[in-house]
Amino acid sequence: MTALRTKRELSPAPRRSDSASQPERPKRLPRYTSYPTALQFGPLKADQARRWLDEVPEQAPLSLYFHIPYCDQLCWFCGCYTHISNHYGPVEKYLSVLIEELRQAVARLFSDEVARRKVSHIHFGGGSPTLLKAEDFARLMKVVSETFDILPDAEIAVEVDPRTLSAEKVRTYAEQGVNRVSMGIQDFNPRVQKAINRIQPAALIEECLGWFQDVGISKINFDLIYGLPHQTLDSIRETVMQSISYTPSRIALFGYAHVPWLKKHQRMIPTEALPDQALRQQMFAEASAQLEQCGYRAIGLDHFARPGDPLLEARDRGRLKRNFQGYTNDPAEVLIGFGASAISSLPGGYVQNTTDMKDYQARILAGRSAARRGVGLRPRDLLMRTIISDLMCMFEVNPEARAKQLGVTYDFGREKAGLHRLICAGYMCQDGDVYRITEAGRPYLRAICTLFDEYFPQDSDILHRCIHESEG
Ligand SMILES: C[S@@+](CC[C@H](N)C(=O)[O-])C[C@H]1O[C@@H](n2cnc3c(N)ncnc32)[C@H](O)[C@@H]1O
Ligand code: SF4
Known part of the structure; x- marks a missing residue:
């Protein structure tokens, strides 16, 4: 979630007034994908975001994030910002606006006629970026590569919903330089999959892995979740074992954030089938031990990587960082997020685009900034x-x-x-x-x-x- 991508704060601590008025809600701890966390974001002064963008040093390598907030089916556990769309029309329209937002940012960044800005990391998150048709993904990447200087060792990563992938999309990713993918696995157990409304048989995962292998994309992350309904210590052990058998480079083991007061569809999850806090901790402890016994090394809160992984190297050199995607070795100090709800981390502060899809599109098409909230540093x-x-x-x-x-x-x-x-x-x-x-x-x-x-x-x-x- 890689993590949540924008992996936003999934388990926010409620404000004091909230916890006082609704004592039944457990107080939740920030995941610290940013500091101050998204809970501190407030309205921004007009043009504040663009002024912070102007302050980005010319030579600073940039990290770019593109949020694709569409999926074709809603998973009951989902904590991400996404929309369900049964047709491609809205996705296509969104993509055009996203490209327009990119062009506007580029015009701003390059207004002083500096050389093309260097990019060290590009991340496509969601929602499900794999919903984009192959030609549309290529269209977006073409604009990026025409306007930025993508460094030769840049990481270009895509979050993958295996159910929306195809061999053609994977070939396009490889042609466009994608070199890391995070697959949303969650859990292999059929009972758990049914309870979270996400049926994806192992055969589908194997087919996707075959496509990646065919085109030489070898950096594969698996996203797993513990704390889901009907999970037991045995079922988690089996899911972890099966995941290890596919030898992904990294495994993220996220704790399920159950926040039905924020994400209404999570009410579809049978609360009585959720493991309690003690069992969750035991699940994480046992799964971590299992991963470490099988050669993975623990990184930070919830990541595991095989020896030699750049994340481990970054940690050992004191260069590991945390951002909205989780843990990263990306050297860029500046992250620019594009799309509805996307968050940028700029020298002056954090900026989040509006989460209202209509507002997002209207603002960009009117040539205005989509930034609505944020916090200065x-x-x-x-x-x-x-x-x-x-x-x-x-x-x-x-x-x-x-x-x-x-x-x-x-x-x-x-x-x-x-x-x-x-x-x-x-x-x-x-x-x-x-x-x-x-x-x-x-x-x-x-x-x-x-x-x-x-x-x-x-x-x-x-x-x-x-x-x-x-x-x-
Ligand atoms: C944006 S999704 C990944 C891409 C794609 N939409 C998918 O689900 O396969 C990123 C990851 O966030 C994690 N995630 C989503 N909702 C969560 C929740 N409520 N608690 C913990 N992790 C969650 C899942 O592991 C998911 O794979
Ligand atoms: S596919 Fe991913 S983003 Fe879409 S609903 Fe499921 S977990 Fe959420």
Whole structure:
């Protein structure tokens, strides 16, 4: 989800007023795909997004994200921003507007007549980008390659719904330089697949893998989910075993985010069939152990990769990063998102396009920015973002060193008191000025990060947060 792509915050912590008025909803911890998280996004001043775009340094390599918010069938568990369309017309129309948005951004970025901007990473997410016809995918890529300088070692990745793939689409991906795909597998068990309204037999996965092999696309990620209805420790073990048998380069093991108050269709999921928090944690622990026994190495919150994978190398060199797609080794500091709901990460702040499809199309066709919400970055946000990223990626942090490096004066008194409580509980250890999360503390990674989240209510004790609010 790769992760959710835009892998947005799927398990947002409710604002304090929400939790007070609706106590039955469990408080959920941010996944920290950004900091400040999407919960802090608010309305932006007119032209703010375009001014932040103007500040992007000329030589900075860029990462591009294209959101294709269409699927032909709704999975009951889905937490993504998507629309169900039974015909191709709306998708085709959307694509034309998306290309127009790209052209407008390019005109803005190149208004000072700089050389073509370098691109180190391109990601097609959704929804289901595999819904695009082969010729339409090629049309979009043609505009991208004509306007940007795609670096020779750039990663070009596509999120794949196996049910909408074809040999022709895969051939086009290869011709257009796609070199990584993330397949939405979720679970191989037929009972689980039925309960989530996503039937995809193993034979279909094997056919897709054959198509990728034929064209030489060898970097294959599998997305699996634990915490789905009817899953048991045995069924998860079988799904993980079957996944390993196909030798994907990476496996993401996402915890199911059940947020029926935000995603109404999740009410179709039988709540009584959902594993409880203790079982979820056990599922994750056992599946992780199984993956590691079979040669995969754990990365951050929920990723696993085979030895030699660039994500592992990036982690070992301290270059692993977290973004809306999950974990990445992408060197770009600037991410520009295109499409309805897409989020950009710019030097000045985060910007999210409108999630209203009509509004998105009307704005772009009128030559206006589609950005509706966002948040500016203060020096303190940059400090906390770096610290949270260190914890999410490396499981350790030296807060004082980060503050010094970023030139921010900050008294970590409150945070250190919390860290010491975590040390006493055995969830963290200290080595000089470095605080490290222990094996016992790993299930509480997201809770531990809230210590440094200045927007997260600090009204509960950190240990209470770990035990009662962690999502495994
Ligand atoms: C945009 S989807 C991937 C592409 C394609 N639409 C598909 O489903 O195959 C990205 C991934 O997000 C994950 N995902 C979606 N909804 C989720 C939820 N509620 N909780 C956890 N993971 C979820 C799934 O693993 C999915 O493969
Ligand atoms: S195919 Fe993917 S994006 Fe579409 S509904 Fe299913 S999980 Fe959501």
